[in-house]
Amino acid sequence: MVMKASNTTERVIQHLRTVAATQMPGSRLPSVRHLMREFAAGPGTIQRALDHLVHEGLIEAHPGRGTFVAKQDDKERWQAADTAWQNVALGEGRFEPDALQAMVRLPPSQSLPLNAGYLPPALQATDLLKAATSRALRRSGYWERMPPEGMYQLRAWFAEGTGGAFDAREVTICPGTQSSLAASFRALANVGDPVLMESPTYAGAIAAARAAGLRPVPVPIDGMGVRPDFLADAFRTTGARLFYCQPTFANPSGITLASARRQKVLDLLGEFGAFLIEDDWARDFQFEPPPPPLATDDRNGHVIYVRSLTKCAAPGLRIGAICARGPALGRLRAARLTDDFFVPGLLQEIAFELVSAPNWVRHLRALRGALRARRDGMVAALNKHLGPCELAKIPDGGLHLWVRLPDGMSDVEVVRRCVRADILVGAGRDWFPADPPAPHLRVSFAAIVPEDADQAVSRLASVIAEIQDVSVGVVHSA
Numbered sequence: 001m002v003m004k005a006s007n008t009t010e011r012v013i014q015h016l017r018t019v020a021a022t023q024m025p026g027s028r029l030p031s032v033r034h035l036m037r038e039f040a041a042g043p044g045t046i047q048r049a050l051d052h053l054v055h056e057g058l059i060e061a062h063p064g065r066g067t068f069v070a071k072q073d074d075k076e077r078w079q080a081a082d083t084a085w086q087n088v089a090l091g092e093g094r095f096e097p098d099a100l101q102a103m104v105r106l107p108p109s110q111s112l113p114l115n116a117g118y119l120p121p122a123l124q125a126t127d128l129l130k131a132a133t134s135r136a137l138r139r140s141g142y143w144e145r146m147p148p149e150g151m152y153q154l155r156a157w158f159a160e161g162t163g164g165a166f167d168a169r170e171v172t173i174c175p176g177t178q179s180s181l182a183a184s185f186r187a188l189a190n191v192g193d194p195v196l197m198e199s200p201t202y203a204g205a206i207a208a209a210r211a212a213g214l215r216p217v218p219v220p221i222d223g224m225g226v227r228p229d230f231l232a233d234a235f236r237t238t239g240a241r242l243f244y245c246q247p248t249f250a251n252p253s254g255i256t257l258a259s260a261r262r263q264k265v266l267d268l269l270g271e272f273g274a275f276l277i278e279d280d281w282a283r284d285f286q287f288e289p290p291p292p293p294l295a296t297d298d299r300n301g302h303v304i305y306v307r308s309l310t311k312c313a314a315p316g317l318r319i320g321a322i323c324a325r326g327p328a329l330g331r332l333r334a335a336r337l338t339d340d341f342f343v344p345g346l347l348q349e350i351a352f353e354l355v356s357a358p359n360w361v362r363h364l365r366a367l368r369g370a371l372r373a374r375r376d377g378m379v380a381a382l383n384k385h386l387g388p389c390e391l392a393k394i395p396d397g398g399l400h401l402w403v404r405l406p407d408g409m410s411d412v413e414v415v416r417r418c419v420r421a422d423i424l425v426g427a428g429r430d431w432f433p434a435d436p437p438a439p440h441l442r443v444s445f446a447a448i449v450p451e452d453a454d455q456a457v458s459r460l461a462s463v464i465a466e467i468q469d470v471s472v473g474v475v476h477s478a
């Protein structure tokens with residue numbers, strides 16, 4: 001449900017971030033009463049903003065005395081520690097946090113976030129979550145141990161969302177899709193194994209596969225999704241038994257696997273005895289009805305299906321599900337149990353209360369309308385300003401647009417200069433499992449209201465023009 005209070009909270013957060021950045025550590029921040037007057041907001045809204053910044057470690061709250069810019073007294077002690085030996089002890093790492101950190105970091109106040117992978121506060125299901133939480137808290141036993149596979153009613157709800165592909169017994173509750181992917185890569189393959197991935201694909205999946213010791217192998221896509229001829233070739237030449245795929249509104253390309261290709265992909269899974277991990281992250285962000293999950297056409301346990309509530313409700317509702325059948329289900333449950341036993345009962349209760357509330361469907365409807373307007377605003381702005389770039393596909397769902405930069409332009413350089421212009425955007429190379437074949441940007445529309453799209457894209461266009469001018473200059477002077 002679209003909420004006004006969250007907008008104000010966001011504005012207060014941004015204001016206080018700027019204040020904190022310009023004041024000495026320990027300085028007193030404006031009082032709650034002052035902020036209430038300045039933003040014409042209630043005490044709850046101000047308190048939410050303050051709590052948020054306290055969690056970030058940017059400010060300190062001292063009840064009865066006020067709020068202050070956080071002190072950094074430990075800084076010197078940290079700097080003095082000699083931890084160089086750890087580099088030797090740790091050796092080569094398998095974690096690549098950079099692209100992921102950009103996804104979970106909150107944008108700085110003044111910037112226009114064209115890189116949002118989650119809903120901004122104004123579109124989150126904040127009111128519904130509040131009501132769901134108070135209903136869940138009236139229950140008892142939520143601090144008890146939970147079944148590792150999760151709460152039955154919640155599993156049944158996720159099963160229903162698979163369009164009949166799975167039933168509740170085949171569902172395992174996880175703390176979000178990222179964790180489902182990490183568990184799946186470890187459970188369904190062994191260290192050193194190849195894993196096929198569409199190219200481009202979700203950066204978090206590439207990172208999770210590498211962290212599991214797997215070798216991501218890119219399989220090219222076109223406007224109809226993954227190319228079956230290349231997929232067959234990749235299965236044949238690598239011996240892979242695992243394919244990570246987003247058949248619906250893929251992040252970042254926005255492409256949906258064409259009906260004509262679905263059976264071909266499933267046939268290849270049968271032929272090569274392989275699993276497909278279907279990441280159905282954007283089904284709730286549909287502007288046109290997508291085909292049903294690929295899993296609905298799979299009888300023999302080839303498709304492992306993952307989905308979560310973090311995208312359509314709020315990023316903090318880290319609840320998702322893995323659906324699987326056969327021995328793979330046992331492997332996945334063992335992996336999940338080994339990771340962290342079970343997902344906290346209270347969060348599961350809240351999630352179930354949320355999705356069974358009568359207003360949940362209304363929230364999803366309002367959300368789709370708002371996102372569709374944002375997509376249209378961004379597409380119009382891109383068409384108006386980004387002449388030298390190419391938008392291959394206007395997606396029928398999801399949160400992102402995939403923009404091809406002019407040949408030879410560095411996506412990293414664009415992103416770096418954008419930061420200086422207070423624009424946050426994703427460098428395309430993060431979404432390629434191997435060398436990027438061409439420079440791209442991922443432009444997300446979720447956090448940009450249609451009225452701001454023009455300004456955001458014209459700033460982006462200026463950055464691109466600036467780089468083009470410089471490179472043209474280099475050519476001329478050579």
Ligand SMILES: Cc1ncc(COP(=O)(O)O)c(C=O)c1O
Binds near residue numbers: 176204320
């Ligand atoms: C395609 C895709 N899959 C999975 C995730 C992770 O989702 P979650 O928040 O449920 O872990 C994301 C987040 O950006 C995503 O884009």
